[in-house]
Amino acid sequence: MSVQIKSVAVIGGGTMGNGIAHVFAMNRIPVNLIETKQEFADRAMATIEKNLDRMVAKEKIDVETKDAALNSISVFLDLRKGVKGVDLVIEAVPENLDIKKSVWTAVDEAADAHTIFASNTSSISITKLAALTKRPDKFIGMHFFNPVPVMKLVEIVNGLDTSEETYKVVEETSRLLGKTPVPVNDMPGFVSNRVLMPMINEAVFAVYEGVATPENVDQVMMLGMAHPMGPLRLADFIGLDVCLDILNVLYDGFKDPKYRPCPLLIKMVDAGKLGNKTGEGFYSYS
Numbered sequence: 001m002s003v004q005i006k007s008v009a010v011i012g013g014g015t016m017g018n019g020i021a022h023v024f025a026m027n028r029i030p031v032n033l034i035e036t037k038q039e040f041a042d043r044a045m046a047t048i049e050k051n052l053d054r055m056v057a058k059e060k061i062d063v064e065t066k067d068a069a070l071n072s073i074s075v076f077l078d079l080r081k082g083v084k085g086v087d088l089v090i091e092a093v094p095e096n097l098d099i100k101k102s103v104w105t106a107v108d109e110a111a112d113a114h115t116i117f118a119s120n121t122s123s124i125s126i127t128k129l130a131a132l133t134k135r136p137d138k139f140i141g142m143h144f145f146n147p148v149p150v151m152k153l154v155e156i157v158n159g160l161d162t163s164e165e166t167y168k169v170v171e172e173t174s175r176l177l178g179k180t181p182v183p184v185n186d187m188p189g190f191v192s193n194r195v196l197m198p199m200i201n202e203a204v205f206a207v208y209e210g211v212a213t214p215e216n217v218d219q220v221m222m223l224g225m226a227h228p229m230g231p232l233r234l235a236d237f238i239g240l241d242v243c244l245d246i247l248n249v250l251y252d253g254f255k256d257p258k259y260r261p262c263p264l265l266i267k268m269v270d271a272g273k274l275g276n277k278t279g280e281g282f283y284s285y286s
């Protein structure tokens with residue numbers, strides 16, 4: 001590998017960010033975990049520890065690996081200090097263009113000139129994010145899947161100006177993490193969500209039109225198509241607001257009515273029923 005990633009900064013310690021920090025640390029690559037508040041950082045570290053413990057209990061890793069992983073994560077509440085000196089910055093902040101804009105503008109000013117930038121966005125254009133920085137050739141999408149320690153895929157999204165060199169470094173880094181990188185080009189929804197979200201949306205339409213209950217829609221897909229979770233349980237797991245945002249990106253991006261979000265999905269998001277994270281979606285989690 002031409003450039004080896006020896007240290008990484010992960011911005012955001014939510015579900016995706018703490019999972020990404022977990023897999024780098026477990027593979028002995030030091031991580032600067034950047035959060036906005038100490039309580040969010042504490043929550044992220046507690047989740048990482050719980051998930052590492054789960055892997056120790058399943059004998060996937062030993063206690064030494066767990067301890068080394070936890071020790072190799074340093075928490076930063078100052079973004080500029082956290083990105084200084086690392087080889088790769090991965091941003092996993094909420095899917096909101098304004099938040100991402102302010103993060104990437106600050107990172108671009110503070111990071112070293114050689115540092116590669118990756119966004120874990122599931123829907124926002126990599127080309128658009130890259131254009132916020134002065135290094136679009138070093139900007140790429142590194143799209144991980146939840147739960148990050150378990151799911152094998154990293155969808156690597158090449159923006160319009162991403163260089164071959166940047167792609168190669170990120171591809172090899174993904175392999176070092178034990179993941180399988182799959183290259184795709186920057187188009188709305190990339191490949192993963194262009195295929196997944198219409199399926200989830202269609203499952204919501206089936207409920208909306210009274211074809212079947214959520215449980216029965218999920219049973220059909222689990223027992224008939226060997227999906228590990230039905231599409232509606234998966235929608236709850238991803239977050240119904242996230243699903244709606246991604247469908248809107250597809251709808252706006254292609255101007256094709258086949259991506260129109262189901263009115264039931266919109267209504268559930270309006271009601272604050274967002275799935276696992278709010279305790280209610282197509283299922284109840286109380």
Ligand code: CAA
Pocket residue numbers: 051052054055058122144145146147148149150151192193228229234238
């Ligand atoms: N950290 C570490 N290990 C974990 C984990 C975590 N956070 N979560 C689960 N695991 C491990 C468990 O310990 C278990 O290990 P063993 O195989 O050794 O027993 C294994 O994963 C399976 O977990 P469980 O037995 O608890 O439960 P399960 O068999 O029902 O599997 C699941 C849970 C892995 C989530 C499975 O249901 C699944 O694969 N679901 C589909 C997930 C999916 O599609 N994710 C992608 C969502 S889309 C996305 O993320 C991106 C986007 O852009 C929207």
